[in-house]
Amino acid sequence: MSGNRAFRLAHWVSDTVNRLRLKTARRWKFAPQTVAYQGYGSTQWVRVLGRVVLTSKPVPGSKAERLAQNGNQNVRGWRAFTSVPVQFTAVEIEIGGITTRVHADRGGLVDTVVPVELTPGWHTALLRAEGTPAVETAIFVIGPDTRLGIVSDIDDTIMVTALPRPFLALWNTFVLNERARMATPGMAVLMDRLKVEHPDAPVIYLSTGPWNAAPTLARFMARNLYPSGALLLTDWGLTNDRWFRSGQEHKRRNLELLAEEFPNMRWLLFGDNGQHDEEIYSGFAQEHPDLVAAIGIRQLSASEAVLAGGHSDSGDHSGSSVPWIYAPDGAGLAKGLQDLELL
Numbered sequence: 001m002s003g004n005r006a007f008r009l010a011h012w013v014s015d016t017v018n019r020l021r022l023k024t025a026r027r028w029k030f031a032p033q034t035v036a037y038q039g040y041g042s043t044q045w046v047r048v049l050g051r052v053v054l055t056s057k058p059v060p061g062s063k064a065e066r067l068a069q070n071g072n073q074n075v076r077g078w079r080a081f082t083s084v085p086v087q088f089t090a091v092e093i094e095i096g097g098i099t100t101r102v103h104a105d106r107g108g109l110v111d112t113v114v115p116v117e118l119t120p121g122w123h124t125a126l127l128r129a130e131g132t133p134a135v136e137t138a139i140f141v142i143g144p145d146t147r148l149g150i151v152s153d154i155d156d157t158i159m160v161t162a163l164p165r166p167f168l169a170l171w172n173t174f175v176l177n178e179r180a181r182m183a184t185p186g187m188a189v190l191m192d193r194l195k196v197e198h199p200d201a202p203v204i205y206l207s208t209g210p211w212n213a214a215p216t217l218a219r220f221m222a223r224n225l226y227p228s229g230a231l232l233l234t235d236w237g238l239t240n241d242r243w244f245r246s247g248q249e250h251k252r253r254n255l256e257l258l259a260e261e262f263p264n265m266r267w268l269l270f271g272d273n274g275q276h277d278e279e280i281y282s283g284f285a286q287e288h289p290d291l292v293a294a295i296g297i298r299q300l301s302a303s304e305a306v307l308a309g310g311h312s313d314s315g316d317h318s319g320s321s322v323p324w325i326y327a328p329d330g331a332g333l334a335k336g337l338q339d340l341e342l343l
Contacts (some may be wrong), residue, residue, distance in 0.1 A: 030054035034129045036137030037214055040202055040230045043118055046139050050110040051211055053083035095125040107235040120121050146200045148174040151275055152270040154207040157298050158187045183224040186330025195227045197343055203229030207252055248276050255284045259291050266293040274300045285322040294323045294340055296333040
């Protein structure tokens with residue numbers, strides 16, 4: 001069987017499985033839900049992110065219903081993965097007096113740019129798919145005079161997860177709740193200090209994690225006092241041209257998109273030396289040296305490096321025009337930024 005035919009077959013199988021899941025979910029009285037994620041934009045456009053899924057309702061009188069009614073967020077991660085994406089459904093987006101109609105993609109995801117004139121600062125977008133209640137989400141509009149932005153990885157950068165080891169990846173994703181996850185020492189303080197020093201700077205959390213985990217990650221960041229920012233996550237499984245989604249390509253693509261969207265801004269890039277952040281950030285800095293203010297790499301401890309499969313090769317950055325900072329925690333990275341007069 002040729003590669004293209006095999007790939008089409010894989011898509012057919014994937015779509016068939018999803019249709020069966022949808023049929024089963026509707027039989028079990030799962031309810032349609034629009035999930036809205038925080039977005040960002042300029043004074044001329046905004047990037048709106050959301051997802052349409054079928055999700056189970058808590059059984060009346062159950063513990064889950066009581067926790068939900070009381071606003072208790074102590075929810076294990078696996079519950080987010082019981083929802084079923086609703087493919088290609090129409091979604092209305094309202095923001096700044098403009099209403100736009102788009103369609104979710106194969107994974108139920110909405111990731112679209114809406115042309116609209118807005119003032120810098122926070123705005124509210126309204127998302128509504130057919131048969132679901134409208135939901136609100138925050139959109140941060142970046143002013144034309146803003147000169148610095150912050151991009152941060154999540155796993156092992158602001159949150160200690162040891163994600164590359166398969167067992168811990170499954171444990172952290174499906175079993176633990178956000179109360180049990182550990183924040184990287186000093187990183188929340190560092191990010192908060194950066195926002196105080198640069199209040200107009202947007203914060204973008206760029207991760208290879210799945211969109212299903214977005215609510216849990218958002219609660220974790222709020223609980224640990226990380227500044228609010230857009231989550232740019234991805235989906236597992238097939239794409240239009242790949243058998244499996246590439247996390248590295250996801251990060252590269254979004255960094256290139258930010259460079260295209262904001263050609264007059266420089267970015268602080270935070271990552272860790274346990275996966276591919278150094279390689280990705282180095283490539284971006286070589287292509288766009290004028291758009292990178294500094295690169296901060298959190299160094300994993302010896303035990304974390306074992307769980308992560310070792311350290312990445314930091315390489316020689318002596319010839320780079322972009323400053324690199326290495327430290328095991330937020331305090332060390334803050335000292336490096338102070339030396340560069342960025343903090």
